[in-house]
Amino acid sequence: xxxxxxxxxxxxxxxxxxxxxxxxxxxxxxxxxxxxxxxxxxxxxxxxxxxxxxxxxxxxxxxxxxxxxxxxxxxxxxxxxxxxxxxxxxxxxxxxxxxxxxxxxxxxxxxxxxxxxxxxxxxxxxxxxxxxxxxxxxxxxxxxxxxxxxxxxxxxxxxxxxxxxxxxxxxxxxxxxxxxxxxxxxxxxxxxxxxxxxxxxxxxxxxxxxxxxxxxxxxxxxxxxxxxxxxxxxxxxxxxxxxxxxxxxxxxxxxxxxxxxxxxxxxxxxxxxxxxxxxxxxxxxxxxxxxxxxxxxxxxxxxxxxxxxxxxxxxxxxxxxxxxxxxxxxxxxxxxxxxxxxxxxxxxxxxxxxxxxxxxxxxxxxxxxxxxxxxxxxxxxxxxxxxxxxxxxxxxxxxxxxxxxxxxxxxxxxxxxxxxxxxxxxxxxxxxxxxxxxxxxxxxxxxxxxxxxxxxxxxxxxxxxxxxxxxxxxxxxxxxxxxxxxxxxxxxxxxxxxxxxxxxxxxxxxxxxxxxxxxxxxxxxxxxxxxxxxxxxxxxxxxxxxxxxxxxxxxxxxxxxxxxxxxxxxxxxxxxxxxxxxxxxxxxxxxxxxxxxxxxxxxxxxxxxxxxxxxxxxxxxxxxxxxxxxxxxxxxxxxxxxxxxxxxxxxxxxxxxxxxxxxxxxxxxxxxxxxxxxxxxxxxxxxxxxxxxxxxxxxxxxxxxxxxxxxxxxxxxxxxxxxxxxxxxxxxxxxxxxxxxxxxxxxxxxxxxxxxxxxxxxxxxxxxxxxx
Amino acid sequence: xxxxxxxxxxxxxxxxxxxxxxxxxxxxxxxxxxxxxxxxxxxxxxxxxxxxxxxxxxxxxxxxxxxxxxxxxxxxxxxxxxx
Numbered sequence: 001x002x003x004x005x006x007x008x009x010x011x012x013x014x015x016x017x018x019x020x021x022x023x024x025x026x027x028x029x030x031x032x033x034x035x036x037x038x039x040x041x042x043x044x045x046x047x048x049x050x051x052x053x054x055x056x057x058x059x060x061x062x063x064x065x066x067x068x069x070x071x072x073x074x075x076x077x078x079x080x081x082x083x084x085x086x087x088x089x090x091x092x093x094x095x096x097x098x099x100x101x102x103x104x105x106x107x108x109x110x111x112x113x114x115x116x117x118x119x120x121x122x123x124x125x126x127x128x129x130x131x132x133x134x135x136x137x138x139x140x141x142x143x144x145x146x147x148x149x150x151x152x153x154x155x156x157x158x159x160x161x162x163x164x165x166x167x168x169x170x171x172x173x174x175x176x177x178x179x180x181x182x183x184x185x186x187x188x189x190x191x192x193x194x195x196x197x198x199x200x201x202x203x204x205x206x207x208x209x210x211x212x213x214x215x216x217x218x219x220x221x222x223x224x225x226x227x228x229x230x231x232x233x234x235x236x237x238x239x240x241x242x243x244x245x246x247x248x249x250x251x252x253x254x255x256x257x258x259x260x261x262x263x264x265x266x267x268x269x270x271x272x273x274x275x276x277x278x279x280x281x282x283x284x285x286x287x288x289x290x291x292x293x294x295x296x297x298x299x300x301x302x303x304x305x306x307x308x309x310x311x312x313x314x315x316x317x318x319x320x321x322x323x324x325x326x327x328x329x330x331x332x333x334x335x336x337x338x339x340x341x342x343x344x345x346x347x348x349x350x351x352x353x354x355x356x357x358x359x360x361x362x363x364x365x366x367x368x369x370x371x372x373x374x375x376x377x378x379x380x381x382x383x384x385x386x387x388x389x390x391x392x393x394x395x396x397x398x399x400x401x402x403x404x405x406x407x408x409x410x411x412x413x414x415x416x417x418x419x420x421x422x423x424x425x426x427x428x429x430x431x432x433x434x435x436x437x438x439x440x441x442x443x444x445x446x447x448x449x450x451x452x453x454x455x456x457x458x459x460x461x462x463x464x465x466x467x468x469x470x471x472x473x474x475x476x477x478x479x480x481x482x483x484x485x486x487x488x489x490x491x492x493x494x495x496x497x498x499x500x501x502x503x504x505x506x507x508x509x510x511x512x513x514x515x516x517x518x519x520x521x522x523x524x525x526x527x528x529x530x531x532x533x534x535x536x537x538x539x540x541x542x543x544x545x546x547x548x549x550x551x552x553x554x555x556x557x558x559x560x561x562x563x564x565x566x567x568x569x570x571x572x573x574x575x576x577x578x579x580x581x582x583x584x585x586x587x588x589x590x591x592x593x594x595x596x597x598x599x600x601x602x603x604x605x606x607x608x609x610x611x612x613x614x615x616x617x618x619x620x621x622x623x624x625x626x627x628x629x630x631x632x633x634x635x636x637x638x639x640x641x642x643x644x645x646x647x648x649x650x651x652x653x654x655x656x657x658x659x660x661x662x663x664x665x666x667x668x669x670x671x672x673x674x675x676x677x678x679x680x681x682x683x684x685x686x687x688x689x690x691x692x693x694x695x696x697x698x699x700x701x702x703x704x705x706x707x708x709x710x711x712x713x714x715x716x717x718x719x720x721x722x723x724x725x726x727x728x729x730x731x732x733x734x735x736x737x738x739x740x741x742x743x744x745x746x747x748x749x750x751x752x753x754x755x756x757x758x759x760x761x762x763x764x765x766x767x768x769x770x771x772x
Numbered sequence: 773x774x775x776x777x778x779x780x781x782x783x784x785x786x787x788x789x790x791x792x793x794x795x796x797x798x799x800x801x802x803x804x805x806x807x808x809x810x811x812x813x814x815x816x817x818x819x820x821x822x823x824x825x826x827x828x829x830x831x832x833x834x835x836x837x838x839x840x841x842x843x844x845x846x847x848x849x850x851x852x853x854x855x
Contacts, residue, residue, distance in 0.1 A: 011820055012817075014822065015822060083813070086813070086815065086817065087812050087813065089815075159808070159809050161809055161813070227813050230810075230814060234814070236810035236811050236813075236814065237810050237813075240809060240810040374819045467821055468822040468823075469819035469821055470819070470820050470822050471818070471819060471820075472817060472818050472820045473815065473817040473818075548805060
């Protein structure tokens, strides 16, 4: 560390920023290209090329992982490293860790790009990567964290700027989410089962999934906004005090909203209500942040005419506002009943990713390239062209998906004859109604990609022939002041923290009790808020002084952020994962799969069937009329991973077992259009040639038993006998219906699994009544 | 009223106020303040060609890793300055 009283010149490590930026651009193009391909596949089934590693179910995880972790991830690291060094006035702590971070992350991306098309997946959205890669991700994330916090420890600027707060929240929360949701027990080097099953897995998954959006796609980009937008506008952020409220309310509230992905499902109602309520509360901090960003341009709106960087930033922040308006709207149960499982959700997601993430990334790249290579941007005109093509692409995309989602949602829910019949009983009618809109989505996505490619050309011409430069800054090394240390007492025993903890405790009392205790909670909360306001009005200076002091104490700040984000997860998840699973069954409890059905289930996961087919009949009349009795919690309690799904490109499969005979499934998987005219489902020829991995079943069943699934004490030999015996029966049945296949083919196992769906349960009372 | 004592008193008063405010400012300089913090992104910086000598030479003082060393001050006084 520098001793006090000296001025020194620091040269920042901008090499790592250049590397992350170029990697982001490369992977962004790849991820978006795959996105356009899978959008095309939904219109033209031939675009699956009847090839396993090019089929929709395997490429869709590649698209999401590439754009989230490779494109936005690398962009985030570039932005975080660039801005952090300048905001704390210190070079990154370790060149070695920076390089390890960069190359480790790229290696992970390459590993994902190989394994996902091969069908190696955990079967959970945005958490598909197999366990060895998961461990690598956790390790590299820790490297990132160490490098970041080490840099903070060596900083020459004592006070932490608002962007740094968002980075701190990102690092600790993503670590927490990723580790918990990826807890798995391996069955082999390339396969594992998540430790949570059924509703527990669903809850943990969407606690992770929703907050991957919050803390991977939002908070770091907000930090980037708070740094780069003032830079580009050449004026400080509109309201620094508003950013304090924006930050703390956002990180506290966001984490509670996960259950809104499971509205109207079998998830306990108290969790659904909690998810909906907190989602609605998110409106305020999100819009506070958006307004803070936009108002930073006060007096500088004229620059929008000439500066493409500001154009991208302003549009990006506006899309953030639109998406964060739409998100809570979709989290209202009645709106969700229409929108969930439809393209409306796809519109919402892409408003955020293409508009917010993509445009913020473009603005940052256009701002960084001339500074990192000390050369003016090659063409402002091309950057403007990129902006308008990209904007047209986004509007076409989300406009088409809004129309598509609402159309299909209305058609699926429509009833006639006084609500006794479905107006469109054939799912394909609703699919074919939205085909033109799905095609428009392809056009929009392709336009957006074209704009991105123009950016690559523009930046390439900017960089070509230019020598890279690193930023330098003269800094004054300030003496450490022991009096400013907060310590444990100073961190926790102060009015803001005490009022927050008290308020949260009383809120829980209000939310989770009934009768007079509930009333006590309500009035107690009102009193607590009034007392806090009164105290702030009379002793506001003390609150401000404490916060100013907190900002120069990185560790206490980080601890408080961790507590703020952990609270929501703990209150929602702990009750669900500690309670005996058998108590969360409603009136039905699942029976275990046969060994062959389990093998088939793993194939269902491998092919990504869950990405187009849900296994969750919601507690909604049209769902029940279309798919059968609503799904009970107990019917999926032994499912590791759960397969409730989040999108219905095809119909729900929760009760498809027994609905059709084996030959129907055989024909349907061979060529869906033989049976379902107009279907967009891919063909699966490789299932008819691939052989079932009988040898893996004992290890898989052993792991499932370890996780609490009540499999009988089958020996490996018995498992093999049972699996092969059932396979022979199915093959014989197929033969009787004129379909010839060897009993050891994968199609046989998949048929066994599909025929078990909706059949594997018994009454929760413990009686041995047969399946329905 | 005598002008001189009045002038001296007022001047001393101003000096006292200045000293007191300066002392307070000095004490509080390590604290954050929203007004000051909001200006942090706008700090000036200068570009330097990447692969510049300090990293290769292994001297961390120009990277801000340790205080300016005597050798660097002697050889490149423009690169490292000390108050």
